Amino acid sequence: MKILVVEDDAETARYISAGLSELGHNVSVAADGREGLFQGSDHDWDLLLVDRMLPGLDGLVLVSTLRAAGVEAPVLFLTTLGGIDDRVNGLNAGADDYLVKPFAFSELAARVAALGRRPRKTQADTVLRVADLRMDLVARTVQRGGADVELQPREFRLLEVLMRHAGEVVTRTMLLEKVWDLHFDPQTNVVESHMSRLRAKLDVPAGATLIHTIRGAGYSIREPRP
Missing domain, CATH: 1.10.10.10 (Winged helix-like DNA-binding domain superfamily/Winged helix DNA-binding domain)
Structure with a gap:
């Protein structure tokens, strides 16, 4: 799958990118919300992994803006904010799934695979x-x-x-x-x-x-x- 990781923590971004690349995915990284919006709007992604708290543009705003622009790729939020209200806000913004940090890579890989099995919207x-x-x-x-x-x-x-x-x-x-x-x-x-x-x-x-x-x-x- 073609995956965009929007994550401001460089170590976390490298960890996710390396692991998903080993599984055969084509991974790109955006280091802040504005870059995530630019890349997310400009490519036909199969999946977006988005940190909830980003510099430049908050993750909720990023995802809701992409949804308003017609971007239909599945979105998985990665975040330290694990409260019920936080999860609800993330899903209401347009996310498809929510994974709380710290997480095991095996769980991330399983969620990525599950989202990849969902049928994509077509014209x-x-x-x-x-x-x-x-x-x-x-x-x-x-x-x-x-x-x-x-x-x-x-x-x-x-x-x-x-x-x-x-x-x-x-x-x-x-x-x-x-x-x-x-x-x-x-x-x-x-x-x-x-x-x-x-x-x-x-x-x-x-x-x-x-x-x-x-x-x-x-x-x-x-x-x-x-």
């Missing part, structure tokens, strides 16, 4: 397509026929739900729950009004309908029929 997981409509879930962009479509956050979420269920009927109740987090019917036309705006942005300019109303059931997005 198929982050890009949705229906006909000439394309949604990038990481970049938060939508295109129809190659032209950019500007959507408000709620419109984006509404379209995402429809596209994840392409060809299926999505009921009004499902949309209220998934888009508005409402588990009751507010007796308003909030779904209908948002759907109308979404159609005006997607279907009208393209001259071809993708979003269909299924009378008495809900809505469906599907490829135009020939």
Whole structure:
């Protein structure tokens, strides 16, 4: 695996790097948080090992920034902070695992192997397509026929739900729950009004309908029929 170790303690970094290299991994080291952010954003890593307390940029900020930038590589925090709140904060920042110092290298190697066995997200997981409509879930962009479509956050979420269920009927109740987090019917036309705006942005300019109303059931997005 291609592994980035972000660790400011030179001796610890050498120890980890040497051990993982002996196991056949391709290891690079960043000595502070800012260098970790630069390298972590610039390469296709299979795994990031990140010290929790780093000079230049805190480990929590580093990981949350990489996640916001769309970096999906698994992250294992290495830290002396072993409290429950510390572990929770690390996981909430986007880490996949947490190992408290001092640790046995055998345990680190086992955790690295376990994270390496997890399936990586692919473009198929982050890009949705229906006909000439394309949604990038990481970049938060939508295109129809190659032209950019500007959507408000709620419109984006509404379209995402429809596209994840392409060809299926999505009921009004499902949309209220998934888009508005409402588990009751507010007796308003909030779904209908948002759907109308979404159609005006997607279907009208393209001259071809993708979003269909299924009378008495809900809505469906599907490829135009020939």
